[in-house]
């Protein structure tokens with residue numbers, strides 16, 4: 517969490533990612549999520565099968581699912 521210029525705390529979001537098996541997968545998911553407009557500070561945890569990130573503004577879950585799918589993984 518951090519405060520942006522407006523003093524608004526950016527909400528953290530965590531999503532479950534299915535299909536990750538190694539660091540390469542982690543990098544692919546991290547890159548895919550980072551490319552989404554409004555998403556920053558992406559942190560992917562391989563053992564937990566989770567991705568945590570900050571949303572500067574609300575991002576629809578469909579957009580996230582689509583991006584993850586294109587990278588070859590699934591939200592689960």
Ligand SMILES: [Cu+2]
Pocket residue numbers: 536537538539540541542
């Ligand atoms: Cu992999």
